Amino acid sequence: MNRALADDNHQHNATLILFVTGEAPRSRRAHHNLTAALEANSIDDAPTREIDLLREPQEAISFGIFATPALMHIDASGKRRVLYGDLSDEYSLKNFLSAL
Amino acid sequence: MxxxxxxxxxxxxxxxxxxxxxxxxxxxxxxxxxxxxxxxxxxxxxxxxxxxxxxxxxxxxxxxxxxxxxxxxxxxxxxxxxxxxxxxxxxxxxxxxxxxxxxxxxxxxxxxxxxxxxxxxxxxxxxxxxxxxxxxxxxxxxxxxxxxxxxxxxxxxxxxxxxxxxxxxxxxxxxxxxxxxxxxxxxxxxxxxxxxxxxxxxxxxxxxxxxxxxxxxxxxxxxxxxxxxxxxxxLPYAEPFVAASVPAAGQRISTGIERLDKILEGGVYRGSTTLISGQPGTSKTTLGAAFVAAAAQRGERALLLSFDEFARQIVRNVATLGIDLQSPIDSGQLSVVARASWDGLVEEHYMAVLALLDDFQPECLVIDPASALLKSSGAESAFLALEHLLAVTRTRGITTMLTSLSEADDPFGESSLSHASTLADTWIVLRYQINGGERNRSLSVVKSRGTAHSNQVREMILSPRGVDLADVYPFGSEVLMGTARVQKESEEAAMRQRQVKERVRQQQRLEVEIERTRTLIQQGQTELERLQEELVTEHRDQTQTDRGADRHQDSILRRRNPSQGGQDQ
Structure with missing residues (x-):
């Protein structure tokens, strides 16, 4: 997605990345909501990674993620989808995860 | 930092x-x-x-x-x-x-x-x-x-x-x-x-x-x-106007028209603003051209900005009136710049004029006609642009002449410009006077700050020798122009001739009278002498008569007294 400063050669094994900012309430809520949803939908084989932008701000530029929390899914062809927010809306989260 | x-x-x-x-x-x-x-x-x-x-x-x-x-x-x-x-x-x-x-x-x-x-x-x-x-x-x-x-x-x-x-x-x-x-x-x-x-x-x-x-x-x-x-x-109008930096010059400079200078007591003040308003064809551009030509002749730099005509047209047209713009253009003292008023916002024109002033550094500026700015878009701010522009020219001591086109069918053409005229130190109105079936150009100075100018409307005459103002011929409440003026002039000449003849005749009449009187005096003198002579003669006669009477009396007395002869002869 990011054009200018994206590190396109950067390889990530994870297909599901949750961007958070430290211990911010929304980040914690998103983490909790995601874990619950993955369990509820019996998705446990998807490689999941968490990036804290406060510690690795350059990753924000690499992925083009400036609002947190944000959940990114990278499919086999490298296509990225992002769901922003604390993932409190169950329906949209379920919808997002259905592609896995 | x-x-x-x-x-x-x-x-x-x-x-x-x-x-x-x-x-x-x-x-x-x-x-x-x-x-x-x-x-x-x-x-x-x-x-x-x-x-x-x-x-x-x-x-x-x-x-x-x-x-x-x-x-x-x-x-x-x-x-x-x-x-x-x-x-x-x-x-x-x-x-x-x-x-x-x-x-x-x-x-x-x-x-x-x-x-x-x-x-x-x-x-x-x-x-x-x-x-x-x-x-x-x-x-x-x-x-x-x-x-x-x-x-x-x-x-x-x-x-x-x-x-x-x-x-x-x-x-x-x-x-x-x-x-x-x-x-x-x-x-x-x-x-x-x-x-x-x-x-x-x-x-x-x-x-x-x-x-x-x-x-x-x-x-x-x-x-x-x-x-x-x-x-x-x-932001064209961002610059604040620093009133204290405006130089108040007392020097007068020529308008390029000798007799107009005379009316204005020697011309316009350096650094002042002159507004020339008039209907189409009343020679506003010509006055502007005369002004910049005069400036160039004094060795100053002048800028003529035209919204009406192309530079070459102006140079050609005023050359027929004996105003030479080509030489100062060639020598680099004069710059004639044409802009199309419709081709930009008022602010764009304003910025462009500022850039011209910065580039060319003129001492005299003519904008012909400044009223063209009203035609460009954003016209509601045209006066604002003019005000800002005049603030700049005043601050820099640039003597400015703006011309303004007044509409032919607008009876209040002059008053609608009154806003602009408050910006001007001198306001000259050019008009057509229609009289006796002809149009004549007239010029009058409506106001001129710091000058005891004449309030007389004058006829403006354009000829290959240049621009001139004719003598004033007031006739009742009118000022005579054109043929009427020429007629009046010849009438006056004829009257003067009649007066001369009349005077000669009167002198002749007096001389005849004097001659006649002199003859009368001579005649009287002769008569006087004759009368005096007559009087003398009369006196002599009387003396002789008196002597005869004495003698007679003596003889009577002698006869009465015999002792004394007592004997008649």
Missing amino acids: NDTTAGHGLVKRATGIHHLDTVTHGGLLAGGATLVIGEPGCGKTIIGLQILASVLARGEGGVFMSFEESREQILRNTDSFRWGPRLRESRCEIIDGQSMKGAEFSGTFDIDGLLAVLDLCARRVEGNWIILDGIDQLLRRQPDSQSAIDQIAQLNDWSIEKGYSLLLTGKHTGNDSPHPDHLTGIEFMLNTILVLSSTLVDKRLNRRFRIAKYRGTRHNPNELAMLIDDAGIH
């Missing part, structure tokens, strides 16, 4: 955009957020990018993040500006923030990550300026407006804490828009808000700039015209 303290500890940081720093009295907040709001196409992004280019030019770094365009789009768009290429420098960080386009949302989000990124980039380029372009694109993703407001507050607090000059730009959808305005409420929170707007006047885009809020510091609160050209944004 570029930071100034404006009292109460408020520190400003120069934007490097001259006019913007002028109206803000030194720049924007050195620590804090400034919101630039306006409709699409008002120039919000350009202000941000130009500030960035300016700070790069003075060796600082800056961060620009766009939520609407990619880095390539931005660079392509700014290449048309002179400072555009500078944005490709390494100390300029342009971040593509439009990745949220087309993304899905589930609940609220925060911007702590954004701040972390901005901080990282600003430190990397060692910059103090951070511009977030199209912040509304980010905030509209929040499910409720309170979160948006909270996050703007967070951005503001963060920029104050870090000492960054943060510029946020956002679309203002306007009050009649059906869409929710994501910037509502934000204006209450930020201390500095710039509002850009644009209106179509005569199908031309008129941009406006206003500082809606700049808490705690002096600033220019007026809505100002804004121009965008290849140098970026301009």
